[in-house]
Amino acid sequence: MNWLAQATILKVLWGSRAFGTSDADSDVDVRGICIPPRRYLIGLSHFEQSEDRTNDTVIYSLSKFVNLAMANNPNMLDLLWTRDEDILFIDEYGVELRNHRDLFLSQQVARTYAGYAESQIQRMETHYRWLHEPPSHQPTPEEFGAEPHQRGGVRFPNTHQERAFRAANKHWQNYQKWRAERNPERSALEERHGYDTKHALHLLRLYRMGIEILREGFVHVYRPDAKWLLQVKEGLFTYPELCVLIDDLKAELTAAEATTSLPPVPDRVKIEELLVSLHWNAMQSGRA
Structure with missing residues (x-):
């Protein structure tokens, strides 16, 4: 996506380095927001986010970000309140979004x-x-009352016992995966x-x-x-x-x-007005 850098309106440090809890070995995580080209806004093309795992960077479309922030997703709210020193890039659209960040907070x-x-x-x-x-060991069907079936395999005495075995076996597999990784x-x-x-x-x-x-x-x-x-x-x-x-x-x-004095839910009407305004202005200016 060669348009992504130009479309980005906000990019910040994220995670432990933004929280002030990092050490010398901590990853440098980056999160950002973009207004994608107009074909993604009013056409048939679709864009939600871009992930660069090599550089620990995720860039969200403004639409996806707004919906997650409106749901008071903690990871999204961090982007709006990151301290100025940890902002890597911001333009007038990012400034406008952050100027209206209080709209997103609620009792949620x-x-x-x-x-x-x-x-x-x-x-x-x-x-x-x-x-x-x-x-201590991988669970066996017999421990849950299963008996050999004449057609092969085993038969459990009831559905409850079969589910209990499957849950125990899943727990064992998760334990082994945790040990290995x-x-x-x-x-x-x-x-x-x-x-x-x-x-x-x-x-x-x-x-x-x-x-x-x-x-x-x-x-x-x-x-x-x-x-x-x-x-x-x-x-x-x-x-x-x-x-x-x-x-x-x-x-x-x-x-x-x-x-709390926060509203029960965010003001959806005002947030939608903000989103429409940012998208419209970006298209009018040729940015999107």
Whole structure:
């Protein structure tokens, strides 16, 4: 796509380098937004995003970005509130979009940030169990009551037992895949601290950011608590202490949602007007 660079309206550092939690070995992740050529806006051609895995770069179409940001997707909101020092490129269309970023915030952040944090919790808990109580063997059908069938294969006594076997076998396969593909950095953290402290860093960051947004109406991408988060990664809390902290943050997020001044949902009409205006102006100027 030789048009992509010219069509880009915003490009920022993303991930740990934008959060202030990076180290010397951290990837340099980049995210951006573009207004694609007019054939993608009003013609039959379709474009949502471009991924450059070699350079850890993803560029979203403005339309896709707006829809995800309107749903209060945490990864998208980061692009709008990245601090100025971490903006790699921005033009007048990107400035206009960021000038209207408050339109996107709503009470939905309580659900989306908690949801992203919960996915980190689930992975962390699964890995914790695998570290401390790993499955000893691959499950067999016989352990779930299956008997040889006269036509070959096996027959389970009921559907429940068959499903239980399939779930146990899937768990075993996931465990083997995790063992074979463990990230060396994550593996070292787990061995040192007894759980994946990088997952802990991310989930605590997500809860804290969600609480801040609900209370302040602002997304602090570059973390004022970066030093504390890095201490979390280095094992500041035992696993039981972390679980208590998570419960406290869940309660704090619920309380912040109950008292927030943010609207229940973003103003779809105003956001659509912004999107149409940006697209129209880009086409009128020959940019798209």
